Amino acid sequence: MRALVLLGLVGLAAQLVDGSLGMAYGVTSTTLLLAIGTNPAAASATVHLAEIGTTLASGISHWRFKNIDWKVVAKIGIPGGVGAFAGATFLSTLSTEVAAPVMSLILLALGVYIIIRFTAFGLPRGNLGKPLRKRFLTPLGLVAGFVDATGGGGWGPVGTPAILASGRLEPRKVIGSIDASEFIVAIAASIGFLVGIGSENINVSWVLVLLLGGVIAAPIAAWLVRHIPPRILGSAVGGVIILTNVRTILRSDWVDAGSGVQTVAYIVIALIWAAAIAYSVREYRRDRDRESVEAAEHAQRERPAEEEPVAP
Template sequence: MPVSIAVASAAAAGLVAQLVDGALGMGFGTVAAAMLTGIGLAPVVAAAALASASLVSGVMAAAAHTRFGNVHWPTAIRLAAAGAVGGFAGAWALASLAGLDGATPVASAALIAVGAVLAWRGYHGRVPLGPARTGFTLPAGLVGGFAGAVSGGWGPVTVPVLLAVSRLEPRRAVGSAAVGQTSAAAAALLGFWIFAPQSLAVGMPLAEGLALGGAVAAPFAAWLTGRIPPAKLTATIGMLAVALHLRALVAGLALPWPLVAAAYLALAAVWAVALTGPRKRPAPELPEQRAERIEAGA
């Protein structure tokens, strides 16, 4: 494939992926990693290019989320600190260890369960809000940073966990994760520069294309996050987490494509149901309310 066409394709992929990622907190890394490895790049080269693109698009997304009030800073700062450690460690591990994979069946299954819980909450309109809990952010950022450096998995790890236990508004969970991602991507990029500098030179043209598309989409995606009703945003994030981690879970099983397609069609149907929410039945009329209604009609 000519370089110009590959870069243009990367820009288009970055634009679409960032629209999803900026609004829902996940998707950019997974889509970009699949594209880069799909055209034959070595995992370390694809990861280095992804870290470069994620840093640029992440800065734009973080600025936009801050502008629209989507960031809870105590959570974002803790995520950023832990994500930097995890991102640097992930870059070192990918450059130094053969056969490393960012996802494990156990982790993917656990995060599928978290996504299913979020979809259930969104379906029933149960979005727990209250004083923010930040104690869990350090392990979430550490694991998310490592997964982000290895396979682009920052969002699918951190955002479902934030929504599950932080009590933050969904839009602020997404925005806080976007801020944390910039630190994780910067640390991963530093790690690749130290441990695998040749990978940056090889993947840089595609990284520039991804970054350009992501930077263009980031402001609109951040604006969109605040316009989606919290319950529907929670349900959508939950279903997207299930879809992304299901992909990682079945990648090594060599399932026939009709079965995989049927699974994703079923997920799409469940997502559509989750967006509608349960049918609300009218509350039973109390005797005094009925008397007041009759009297008013008289």
């Protein structure tokens, strides 16, 4: 019973983060399942089966708060499903030990770019509103879906920073669109796992508990992303990407850093991350106050002058 309660809390927390930042549900949940001895294929299958429900709830919640660009969902979701099915089908014969650090280096670079761009300059507006092309979203969906299925998570960490870095879609719609399209990915991956390993290694009660926690958190997360300012959200997402991928790199065979080195690295990143968010909050408030003053001055200029009373 204690394990089920813990899984439910993890599902709730993971979906709260995922729905707010566009990533981390699969990674968080899969990590816990692996820690208690579940084999990688069964762990990923359990998480993806739960994600069918959590992503549906998250997508509906984001839709209600108008956080979704449906054109982006269609362009990235379908190739994402293809990639996820392929990754799930071949997970038992594929190793991601070498690919994971390479992908983490790419994502780390994107995370650094995002946190600098949003913290220092705010929401990128030069490309905002320009369409996201199929030639960009199709390969992105294929790669993200494949990584998601083989690694037990990765749709958000790959898709969210790549679309954010393009500067063509505001952060809340990037997160909402990624979460909504993950429904397609979760279904495709689940079918692939059921074909590849069957259902005997999947604990249905774990699936249901993870699902319950995620469904409870989904509308809360969608509300949060609607109300968090884009500049602050961008800084927060950038920090998550950096911290997650530095952790992967330090623990890889390439680096194999000691626990002391890892601890120091995490502390330094956390301090920089906190400073970036604090700076973004300050600049957001300053910009908001300036815009309020400018709006008031503009309204004053546009207001017709009162007619002077005529002397008797």
